[in-house]
Amino acid sequence: MNILVINSGSSSLKYQLFQMPSKSPVCSGLAERIGIDGSFIKHTVYIKGEKHITEQTSFIANHSDGLKQILQLLTVGEFAVIASPDDIAAVGHRVVHGGEHFSGATVIDNEVKAQIKKLFSLAPLHNPVNYKCIEVAEETFPSAKQIAVFDTAFHQSLPAEAYRYAIPESYYKEHGIRVYGFHGTSHKYVSEQAIAYLNKPESKIITIHLGNGCSMAAIKNGKSIDASMGFGPLSGLIMGTRSGDIDPSVIFHLMEHAGFTLEQLGALLNKQSGLLGVGGSSDMRDIRKLLGEGNDSAKLALELYAYRIKKFIGAYAAVLNGIDAIVFTAGVGENDTAMRQAVCKDLSYLGISMDDDKNLKYKGEILAINEPDSRVKILVIPTNEEYEISSQCFELLKV
Incomplete structure (x- = not known):
């Protein structure tokens, strides 16, 4: 099963293509300094233990532009890794803020997109970018499942004394004002690696x-x-x-x-x-x-x-x-x-x-x-x- 993962940060866009359940990616890449002078994409394809690297230094105006350039690298040229968009079974999107609506990976539909949009004000540098990448991926991979994985999910285990603010309870119940925590996928992954190491x-x-x-x-x-x-x-x-x-x-x-x-x-x-x-x-x-x-x-x-x-x-x-x-x-x-x-x-x-x-x-x-x-x-x-x-x-x- 081919799963393309898109991880868009405030000024970067990382991606990897996995043929699951293998942990080794088929290809990976990073678009950096998006919207900043010196933008570049480093794209790596892995074939029989060898790395084939392509570096692209054209200006990346925004995340939508970056994703379109990345998709071109995936499908065109000597080291193309997919023949057509239909080769991708799912696109996994990192979405920063899930509020209290999402506690795990979720198939994206119109209702999920509406919830992500409602949370724009809580993650103004990320949720709009995540949303835009979802829309671009929907157009590019129309037959693939679009799936959101939320940064906030790992921190749902916080106890009340850690996630509640010292303001009247009504603001928590009616407006969801609490600590959510972010970068959950990263904290989850490296902590599990640390536990195994120790x-x-x-x-x-x-x-x-x-x-x-x-x-x-x-x-x-x-x-x-x-x-x-x-x-x-x-x-x-x-x-x-x-x-x-x-x-x-x-x-x-x-x-x-x-x-x-x-x-x-x-x-x-x-x-x-x-x-x-x-x-x-x-x-x-x-x-x-x-x-x-x-x-x-x-x-x-x-x-x-x-x-x-x-x-x-x-x-x-x-x-x-x-x-x-x-x-x-x-x-x-x-x-x-x-x-x-x-x-x-x-x-x-x-x-x-x-x-x-x-x-x-x-x-x-x-x-x-x-x-x-x-x-x-x-x-x-x-x-x-x-x-x-x-x-x-x-x-x-x-x-």
Whole structure:
């Protein structure tokens, strides 16, 4: 069964084609810097253990444009992997916000699409993009099942003391205002990999997903019990363009004294803040380049970014009553050795001690980068949200 997985982030679009139930993809790829100068697609086809890589550097205006370019790579040329759209049995879509409507993989119909649209305001950088990719995929693969896998599903195990806000209950019951948590497919996948690595089903793990969007989760015995993102994917850590946690009084102040509208506030906190607002770019690689040029704003952005992660590690150590492992994953978590080092610095009181040489040796496979006597394992685990989504789609279609 051929399942194409589409995982669209705020400035990226990852994809993989699986011939399920095989875990090895037929092909995979990544469109990056969507809407930003320097856009590119790296497309890899796997044939008998060999990688055949195509790199495309044409500008990608938006996610719809990116998906159309990707579909061209799938169907045309020497390394085409499908003869026609009919070869795809299902397209699995990562959808960021499912509210309380969805707790598992769901076949997309008009009602599901309507619910996804209703949640646009809660995930303004993602749900509209996810929805657009669904529409493009429906046109391109008309005979395939379109299936949504929601980021919020894994965090449905949060206890009430973690997901409720201290506001009148009516706002929860009537408007669904609560913590939902996000990046659920990634946190689920890497925590399961960590549990298997530790050979410890009853474990206390903190997963740290660092990309353009960033989040952390406290995971006890394989279940999420707290998450840094809340009602929408704006809260918690500092991100590429999102502010993360901010005192609500700032919002009131800007409305009253600077004349900000709700639309302007939304743009400020979702699209103009984070690394971009402090350091001048939403891309960590650009921030590192600016740092090398002696840019003080870039230095501050990196310090704020690491500091916020450290705060959550401390909070989750308390929630879990100890830690067996912390896990770094996603684009920044897997590739930025200096950020991992900055986060783990001065955490010896928690039993976290990094081996700097091991930290530099990570090459894409699961690796422990802690000192031998560190009480807490420091793991770098490549996330595979696409396989997790494909697996959930496959299980749904088998029923």
